[in-house]
Amino acid sequence: MIIVGVGIGPGMMTQEAEEAIGRARLIYGSKRSIDLAREYIDPDCIVREIEDYKRLSSLPEEAVVLSTGDPMLSGLGYLPGRVIPGISSLQVACARLKISELDVVPITVHGRRMDPEAIASELSRNKSVFLLTDDSTDLEGVCRLLEERGLARSVLALTDLGYPQERIERGSTASPPQAPGLSCVLIGPL
Template sequence: MKVVGVGCGPGMLTDEAARVIGDAALIYGSARAIDLARSEIRDRCEVHEITDYKALRSLPDDAVVLSTGDPMLAGLGYLGGEVVPGVSSMQVAFARLGLSLVKAAVVTAHGKDHAAAIREAAEEIGRGKVVFLIADPEFSVKALAAALPGETGLAVCEDLGYPEERVAVGTAAEPPVPVSGLFVVVVGC
């Protein structure tokens, strides 16, 4: 099996990923991942939208699994096999904000305990890190801001790579508010 990162938005597919996708006879991916890779998928390739993520470990050896962003950043890289990296939302967010990745700490709140993620983010800020927080639509930026010193910089980065991309910057005292469900938060920027 190959797990291929298709990037976090349109036009972020690497040459290596495009080659692997173009050579594939069998592809699995979310609707969004398939859409991002569509231009590279051959007409005779069998494409399946993933409906059962638990069944992915039982796919045939020749399957190519598409993962949005980079498979090793809260993606499908855990499946094993060969992993082809992709352009992650973290890379794009830090580039848009002009931040180095050297002091980054990753916290995920996507489908996880939000209160625990907020505590972890606050701890990482206390260690001098810049936190990249992977959110889900129900994540409360306001609750995160309440757990931080007022002067802490916050950026809400939405729909990265898409035409409707939006990066809003504020502080914990005056936090930016997400307007879409596809967002990440950079804390300590």
């Protein structure tokens, strides 16, 4: 199996990823990842939208699995097989904001339970925290906790990175911006 990062938006796929997709005979991916890769998929390739993420590890050995962004940042890199990296939301966010990735700690809360203690711990070490969020993320609650602990910081919500409608909204822990759907949130001394 090959897990291929298709980047976070149009034009953000590596040449290695494009070539692997072009050689594939069987591809699995989310609707979004298939849309991002469509121009590189051979017309004779069988393409299936992923319906059950829990069954991915049992896919055939020849399958190519598309992962949005980079498979190793909250993606499908945990699956068995070779991984081809993609351009991640963390990379793009840091580039847009001109922040070194070395100063940022990524924490995913997309599809997971948020650990406010981990966020507070990193901020107390003067790191910035990069959160991959979803609709269930209680950003306001985390920001309240940080304020109560004397960890007032800037908060940026980055939505639709890599797409024409990309937005970066600025706020603070006292007044956090909205982070709808699948967003990235950067909290720190920005």
